Amino acid sequence: MIKYEVEKLMGLSKQRSEEQAILIKNISDNIIQIDVEYLEDALAAMEKDHSFRESAAVLNPNPFKHHQKQTLNSLKNDQLRYIIILAKNLQKIINASIELGKAEKGSSELNKIFGI
Numbered sequence: 827m828i829k830y831e832v833e834k835l836m837g838l839s840k841q842r843s844e845e846q847a848i849l850i851k852n853i854s855d856n857i858i859q860i861d862v863e864y865l866e867d868a869l870a871a872m873e874k875d876h877s878f879r880e881s882a883a884v885l886n887p888n889p890f891k892h893h894q895k896q897t898l899n900s901l902k903n904d905q906l907r908y909i910i911i912l913a914k915n916l917q918k919i920i921n922a923s924i925e926l927g928k929a930e931k932g933s934s935e936l937n938k939i940f941g942i
Contacts, residue, residue: 858920860913869906876903 876899883892 854916857909857913857916860909862910862913862917865906865910865913869903869910872899872903872906876900 876896879892879896879899883896
């Protein structure tokens with residue numbers, strides 16, 4: 827009984843992992859195209875605008891919408907910040923993969939030279 831349950835869970839886990847891997851690859855394919863420097867500038871402008879609106883609210887308070895708009899804008903800023911972090915990390919992964927490929931190729935060539 828336990829063996830069957832473990833096999834069942836492993837099968838579901840493998841299938842789910844394969845499904846999620848496709849989605850992650852699709853996200854990565856889009857993220858790599860992002861212009862990080864542009865988005866960093868845009869985020870800085872958005873955060874400056876957000877801060878200005880907070881200051882302006884003191885002079886002209888609108889208790890009905892201000893807090894909700896600021897919360898929404900703050901969440902959008904956070905999302906953009908995370909996208910930038912994701913894009914930078916993906917570039918690091920690509921660079922590390924390239925370096926690993928170079929190291930493996932060099933190791934393989936040395937092995938051929940020394941007959942290993």
